Amino acid sequence: MPQVFEFRLPDLGEGLTEAEIVRWLVEVGDVVAIDQPVVEVETAKAMVEVPCPYGGVVTARFGDEGKELPVGAPLLTVAVGSEGLAGSDVRAGAGAVASAVGSGAGSGESGSGSGEAEASGNVLVGYGTGAPVARRRRVRPEEMAAPAAAHVTAAAAASEAVPDAAQGPVAVVSPLVRKLARQHGLDLRQLAGSGPDGLILRADVESAIRALAEGAEAPMPASVPEPASEPTSQPLVAQKAASPAVERIPLRGIRGAVADKLARSRQEIPDATCWVDADATELMAARAAMNSATGPAAGPKVSVLALLARICTAALARFPELNSTVDLEAGEIVRLPEIHLGFAAQTERGLVVPVVRDAQARNAESIGAEIARLTEVARTGRLTPAELTGGTFTLNNYGVFGVDGSTPIINHPEAAMLGVGRIVPKPWVHEGELAVRQVVQLSLTFDHRVCDGGTAGGFLRYVADCVEQPAVLLRML
Incomplete structure (x- = not known):
């Protein structure tokens, strides 16, 4: 049987x-x-x-x-x-x-x-x-x-x-497409996908939403009173369109997890932020030289984020207080020997922070390759929990959104986060003369329990020095 x-x-x-x-x-x-x-x-x-x-x-x-x-x-x-x-x-x-x-x-x-x-x-x-x-x-x-x-x-x-x-599966891959359809009450089984093998794309859902909106906004016929025995002089009144409903989005999944972590960070960590503007002209020139090298010195392209990540590992080696966490139950600061470097990545599912393991043992090329791999996996929504947890320090490059500065919220239970704004040409005093230079704003948010402002300022100043004079990193190689 x-x-x-x-x-x-x-x-x-x-x-x-x-x-x-x-x-x-x-x-x-x-x-x-x-x-x-x-x-x-x-x-x-x-x-x-x-x-x-x-x-x-x-x-x-x-x-x-x-x-x-x-x-x-x-x-x-x-x-x-x-x-x-x-x-x-x-x-x-x-x-x-x-x-x-x-x-x-x-x-x-x-x-x-x-x-x-x-x-x-x-x-x-x-x-x-x-x-x-x-x-x-x-x-x-x-x-x-x-x-x-x-x-x-x-x-x-x-x-x-x-x-x-x-019954049965729907030809949809993106969770964002499903969420969008749920929010507007669309039945995905009634849509014909324009993607490969009938895959329903975001454009298909948005087109259906627009079609529903156009139908809802079509002019309503005037209400005509029933024929009366006597003529009336009352004007015809058009029906008033219904007010749009309040949209309620469940705070769950990745959005809920982010909300919980950020709220816990604000509740538990007494954070402080310091920032500095840095001249990144030499860093950009060094990157261009790396990526244009030929012959035995040639290699994969190195991103700005990879260089900044390598600078962070060098800075954390000098200021290990910021590569730590606080054990509230034991009443102890726990300094961590390995640097597991998280980096913020925006995806269709929301903000995620993949982690580059053992970043202290990697050079800029190795860090860049791992960042590229994790970013690609993040875009497909296939990051495993092991690739999203265990970070000891986070690098947040919000400059990709076209903003100069921010005050990052620490990624609990870490002790610090470095924020990087956009790199843009600005007037700058260089060697005693006014010049146009590539300038970036760096922001460090740190847990004031693990160190004081002197340590945090020293870390940030070292990062800025490496950005302005990349040759400083040669001491760490």
Whole structure:
């Protein structure tokens, strides 16, 4: 007899307690293999494809796209049809659940071999079961479909009746497109996508929103009174258009996580900000020389952000107080030996801060390559929690938005953040004469508990000196 196993939303790590269903990758009746991704979810930190530890036929799905589920809530059920599959694949799946999921208990028994369960080797957001992949025989779809047909029928009868158009995945990749559609009450299944393979783009949703708005703003016909027995001299009054409704946006997902972290930073950290203008002309010239080099000295292009990041690591080596955190329970300042450098990146999902690990051991070229990789992953929404956490210092280049200065909010639980404005030509006194130079404003927000203004000022002045005289960095190489 086929056995039905329940797969629950696993713990995705880093303290995450819930996730939003973005896109189902399977439908009821589909045959899935062990470790096959079955659903795409969005956490407060990243987009994640969740693999199922069972192989069989999907008999039920729990939760519509756009719904938030807590960790441990049922995701789907899978009917495992044959004895051979229940004896090998299900043991592998049970091992994966016990090791990587924890809360994903099956609704049936795992068979007589459950005591010899092996992990499937499946990986969830960088957290694996730690065991080699179990050997298993390949199961043909036609072998699975017949034995599990009864369970599919039962599950379909037990679930609420849902129209066919409301089931299955929607051809949408961007969470921003989904959010935009939800805010304006659009049914994405009714839209025809203009992207590849019918992919629904943001332009498609915006076009549909404009069409709805034009329909709502069309002139309403004047209200005509019922024919009366006697003529009336009352004027016809046009119907008053309804007032626009107040828009309410749920503070959840990445926006909610950012809000919580920033609020906690303001509540817990007594921060202070200092800033300085620096002449970045020599830094820009040095970068141009690096990127125009030929022969053995040639290499990948180096970005301004990579140079600033390298300057930060050199400054933190001189002022380690700013590469620390405060342990409130122990009443201690914890100075950290490694520099895990976060950098602010604006994406369609909002502001994220990917982390360059062990930046103190990297040169500008290596830091730049890692920044480029993380930025590209961030744009696709595929950053893992491990790539978004653990930072010890953050570099925020808000100059890309065309602004000169800001007072950054510290990325809790770090101790400081360096903000960089745009680099623009300005009048500047250079070598005793007025000249047009490339000027940038640097802002340092720091936790006043870990150091005083002298240390913070020394750090910022060293950064400015390196910007103005890049040769200063040669001492650190």
